[in-house]
Amino acid sequence: MRRRKLILGGAGLLGAFGFTLGVGAWRSGDLQRLVEDRGTGGNRANLSGMSWQLINDRGDPVDPEDWLGQASMVFFGFTWCPDVCPTTLMDIADWLEGLGPDADRIRVFMITVDPERDSPEILAEYLSNFDPRIRGLTGSPDDIARAAQAFGVKYERVPREDGDYTMNHTSGVFVFQPSGELASTIDFHEGRRFAVPKIRRAIG
Template sequence: MRRRRAVILGAGGAVGAVAFMLGVGAFRTRNRPSRSEVLPVPIGQMTWTLTDHQGRLVRPSDWAGRPVMVFFGFTWCPDVCPTTLSDISLWLEELGADANRLIVALISVDPERDTPDVLADYVSNFDPRIMGLTGPADEVAQAAADFRATYRRVAKDAGDYTMDHTAGVFLFHPDGRLASIIDFHEDRRFAVPKIRRTLS
């Protein structure tokens, strides 16, 4: 079985202590960021507009009053993304009918390749309650900024590229407040209890 590895960002391996503990990836900074700079803003204060895998516009206001689970990734991701989406599918199954209350979204950090049609094909491999979101590069950047997620394009041979990105799963209460973050490295048995607390 392929060994799990988180794809995170950071200059010289420097990882902000708070960001590391939350599992949201590394934030490049000379000084330790304040709590407000590291934690995602409430859903109701986010300002992005993206398009889902069915071609519909989605805004943060559409999620008002619902618990939310968000993961950043991309369809060409070799391991972290399919592993996490498979885990999310299992968590949703374990939650039973309660999972229907959740908004669950994959936000692509590779809008150049991840069109709605490409995302539709990709998310069809996982639980049907998972939506794929993409959009113009500036809107993806705004979403990442609101969630305090990080990503960057990494060149490969022959003009190809991959994406480094935050690997945590963000959980929000129905009122839009951050509930928790499921770190890629943490024991998966803690994930469903975290999600259940988000639903309550």
């Protein structure tokens, strides 16, 4: 909980440096392209066309085939994210609450873009501050790069003046049907009254 407060407390500093605007620019273009790929049958439109393997926050291997048969939500983030990621996680928790019993019919994952710091144990500790149905995924830098490419997600390491670094990345949430086909995307800060119906349609 202390870490979550520290992360949320850095939101004002993040805005001062303009990182939120940078993420927003990436977000809009990438999510729109992913939606357009639905009509072409591209790999980014269907989980069954992806090829990657990651490790969840319990140390178990996970690949796209594991998600087939049940609706899924996934977004990319990292545990030291000061604004967009904790906000998205709180939004997702709110959406799950709005779904009621149907919330148990969808899997939810955060894939880290910072595998050097986000081990399975760190992800588990961080996500314990949010809805317990949200699981974390990590892997080697090459594994993360392969997964991000499959989803059409961009990310980059951004050095800070104190010698540390942060990550700039595509935000937004991808929603997949049980068949693995992309159902919709949910933009950053999209209201519950719009997000929940999108998720219900994916669940079926």
